[in-house]
Amino acid sequence: MTVTLVIGAAASGKSAYAESLCLGHDGPRVYLATMEPFGEEGDRRIARHRA
Numbered sequence: 151m152t153v154t155l156v157i158g159a160a161a162s163g164k165s166a167y168a169e170s171l172c173l174g175h176d177g178p179r180v181y182l183a184t185m186e187p188f189g190e191e192g193d194r195r196i197a198r199h200r201a
């Protein structure tokens with residue numbers, strides 16, 4: 151199994167890039183995203199990623 155870690159600054163496109171990597175591979179996939187929710191904007195970003 152290959153493990154890829156995507157890191158970078160906040161709001162730099164990490165999630166979109168990581169999701170494109172996941173969708174481009176067959177087999178089992180695990181996608182883990184972490185973020186400290188700060189205020190309403192943080193809550194909206196997390197909700198958008200979960201959707």
